[in-house]
Amino acid sequence: MELYPSIEKADIQEIKKFQEQKLRELLIYLQDRSPFYQRLFKDNSIHIHDIRTLEDLQKIPVTTKDDLQQYNHDFFCITPDKIVDYSTTSGTLGDPVTFGLSDQDLERLSYNEAVSFACAGIKKGDVVQMITTIDKRFMAGLAYFLGLRKMGASVVRMGPGIPELQWDSIFRYQPKYLITVPSFLLKMIDYAEKNGIDYKNSSVYGAVCIGESIKNQDFTDNILSKKIKEKWDIQLFSTYASTEMSTAFTECEFQAGGHHHPELIITEILDDSGNPIAEGESGELTITTLGVEAMPLLRFKTGDIVQAHYEPCRCGRNTMRLGPVIGRKQQMIKYKGTTLYPPAMHDILNDFSGIQCYQIVIHSSDIGLDEIIIKLSSEHADEEFVGAVKDHFRAKLRVSPKIELVDFDVLSKEVFHPNSRKPITLVDLR
Missing domain, CATH: 3.40.50.12780 (ANL, N-terminal domain)
Incomplete structure (x- = not known):
């Protein structure tokens, strides 16, 4: 052919x-x-x-x-x-x-x-x-x-x-x-x-x-x-x-x-x-x-x-x-006056060698604004590491989302779900 x-x-x-x-x-x-x-x-x-x-x-x-x-x-x-x-x-x-x-x-x-x-x-x-x-x-x-x-x-x-x-x-x-x-x-x-x-x-x-x-x-x-x-x-x-x-x-x-x-x-x-x-x-x-x-x-x-x-x-x-x-049109996020798409956040999180896995969760606040929580598991689970991730977000995207540290065994089951064809690194609850 x-x-x-x-x-x-x-x-x-x-x-x-x-x-x-x-x-x-x-x-x-x-x-x-x-x-x-x-x-x-x-x-x-x-x-x-x-x-x-x-x-x-x-x-x-x-x-x-x-x-x-x-x-x-x-x-x-x-x-x-x-x-x-x-x-x-x-x-x-x-x-x-x-x-x-x-x-x-x-x-x-x-x-x-x-x-x-x-x-x-x-x-x-x-x-x-x-x-x-x-x-x-x-x-x-x-x-x-x-x-x-x-x-x-x-x-x-x-x-x-x-x-x-x-x-x-x-x-x-x-x-x-x-x-x-x-x-x-x-x-x-x-x-x-x-x-x-x-x-x-x-x-x-x-x-x-x-x-x-x-x-x-x-x-x-x-x-x-x-x-x-x-x-x-x-x-x-x-x-x-x-x-x-x-x-x-x-x-x-x-x-x-x-x-x-x-x-x-x-x-x-x-x-x-x-x-x-x-x-x-x-x-x-x-x-x-x-x-x-x-x-x-x-x-x-x-x-x-x-x-x-x-x-x-x-x-x-x-x-x-x-x-x-x-980005995907329906996944556009307006966060603290800044327009974001998930790929930009993936890039920042992939930049950290200490992150074992992560999941970005987007939801609407009580007053209808977009809120972002980043769940991550890391070998260095301390406030200093969280601060470094937040600083990196501010430097690259001008905003820094809320970060939650989650145990790897718990989070990896959500991210690498047996019924999903791809890692579930984004959950949009809006």
């Missing part, structure tokens, strides 16, 4: 024309098959043949996460007997939403991951260790497996956790790449150091990092990334994806943002009023899926605040690149 699709090297106008043709096909499909979009077109007097260009998308109302939760089954465009896999969103905010995938959707998913992993430099014959779940209705784990299989790589399906087993597998099967939540790499390094494992001379060349950011907005390594690389000199590739998109944005070897695959998705970046933002500004990523059979989405607001980069990449692709997620 072609792992460097020619459309990604095409010029911008050619990509736009290609996407407009795909958009027209999608609108006909939705008009024929989707109860939700049939109703949306009718209620808003939208004639799909009037939507000819990407700019015309502005005439169509956006679809929200609330719509997906409220009318989940109205988004299905195929009968239940055509569904071969059921997945759910990870439910970061609110109830999970069910996604059905047809055979064709699984094929599209495997293509998406194959071209994304190829972007990060994985090749046919490489051994890749998956440190992520493939069950619990998790779409990504299945997608990684299908994509690696499609591109001819060998997969070691380890699943998350248990550093001892991960190292056993690394020395047994010699993987070149790992797929993992990046903070888990610190646990693996810690285990290796305590148990005399020569991890610096392992077969691992790089890790495709999921679920947590490893870059600053200017593409330099963030604190988490630096902490990993100070100990273990491996390449870290960031990736951004979601169940709703069934599409990934993965970095190439030049590591300057996740590349857009125009054959799979149309992207818009919108301001608070729903208008396209000026180039160089940040806004909410809004997506239209292409080639999805069971549950296609039209102008779906992801809730993620991002910045796009349009200058051609040194790798030869002309496609747009997405910078790291700045």
Whole structure:
């Protein structure tokens, strides 16, 4: 299969024309098959043949996460007997939403991951260790497996956790790449150091990092990334994806943002009023899926605040690149007059070597203001350490939240919950 699709090297106008043709096909499909979009077109007097260009998308109302939760089954465009896999969103905010995938959707998913992993430099014959779940209705784990299989790589399906087993597998099967939540790499390094494992001379060349950011907005390594690389000199590739998109944005070897695959998705970046933002500004990523059979989405607001980069990449692709997620719209916090997003707080907490684990809890005060409590367990559980953390917050974010010291055995059970696919480092109770 072609792992460097020619459309990604095409010029911008050619990509736009290609996407407009795909958009027209999608609108006909939705008009024929989707109860939700049939109703949306009718209620808003939208004639799909009037939507000819990407700019015309502005005439169509956006679809929200609330719509997906409220009318989940109205988004299905195929009968239940055509569904071969059921997945759910990870439910970061609110109830999970069910996604059905047809055979064709699984094929599209495997293509998406194959071209994304190829972007990060994985090749046919490489051994890749998956440190992520493939069950619990998790779409990504299945997608990684299908994509690696499609591109001819060998997969070691380890699943998350248990550093001892991960190292056993690394020395047994010699993987070149790992797929993992990046903070888990610190646990693996810690285990290796305590148990005399020569991890610096392992077969691992790089890790495709999921679920947590490893870059600053200017593409330099963030604190988490630096902490990993100070100990273990491996390449870290960031990736951004979601169940709703069934599409990934993965970095190439030049590591300057996740590349857009125009054959799979149309992207818009919108301001608070729903208008396209000026180039160089940040806004909410809004997506239209292409080639999805069971549950296609039209102008779906992801809730993620991002910045796009349009200058051609040194790798030869002309496609747009997405910078790291700045924050989630619904997780914006107004604290003592300052606007904050959780990623900025994660960076500060990751900066402290003495913190064993932490959880940020946001709630509303009696008078409706946002309050932040940071629960943390540390080897140095004293007032001096708490003072140092607070000072660091003041220096970086101009405000300092309330800090509670919690015993590691208690807090780690909340953060690394067996039913969660990712560490629960944020709890929003508002």
